[in-house]
Amino acid sequence: MAGKMIEGPDGRYIVGTVKIGEKGQIVIPKDARDLLGLEAGDTLLVLVDKAQGIALVDNERFQRFARGVLAVQQDTEE
Template sequence: MSGGKHLLGRPKRHIFGTAKVGEKGQIVIPKDARTLFGIQPGDTLLILGDEQTGIIVTKPDVIETAAAQIFEQMERQK
């Protein structure tokens, strides 16, 4: 298993721990999470939120890839 505990025993879902929010609103992403997801100093991360389910922190290319796949599928269905 890569870093973090598997969430509910399911592979590819992890619990990495907790992070405190500092005075400037900053958090430290746990090392195991940074390593697993290839997050390097200076990387830009996308912050998404849903008022009921919470916050998602992801690399922008993850969303770009998903959007590209959706658009490709829409084109094929025309």
Template sequence: MPDIEKCDRLARHYGVTLDALLHDQNRVGHTALAPAPAGKHLWGAVTLGARGQIVIPKAAREMFDLKEGDRLIVLGDEGEGIALVKAGDFERKMQKALEMSQHPAEP
């Protein structure tokens, strides 16, 4: 069993949190997965309802401060999949990109 200093070095080397390195929590069904890199998360699988509804896992809702009634933008990449972004965050980023495109960079 490695000591805490070696665990810390291993976690930094692999770009994961110490907690993720020590605890086997990432699973899909009965299959254990390697720890996710720091700042990345795997909350498990969700089931698509008849009308396209999904339930976002509680831990994800809490981490991203998602509340009932929040608007989300649904983004997609045919090769990568679907992503959800809070509408306000998306709109602010798009406004900033629009503003930057209207002002040419100075030499």
């Protein structure tokens, strides 16, 4: 993408657009990879909502979030 990232509210950014290749692959823009500290070999979780589209989530961050949710649920059940 030519130009710079556009910073929005609450830590959200517009980083650019990507095209889907013949094999269904996309390239995550370098600015986005740098911002999130993503490197080759990292694992991302793909979330899909028919109404809102696709979200890519860093798998490690999602696992920490999920463990936190489960811990809170356990605390409320005890």
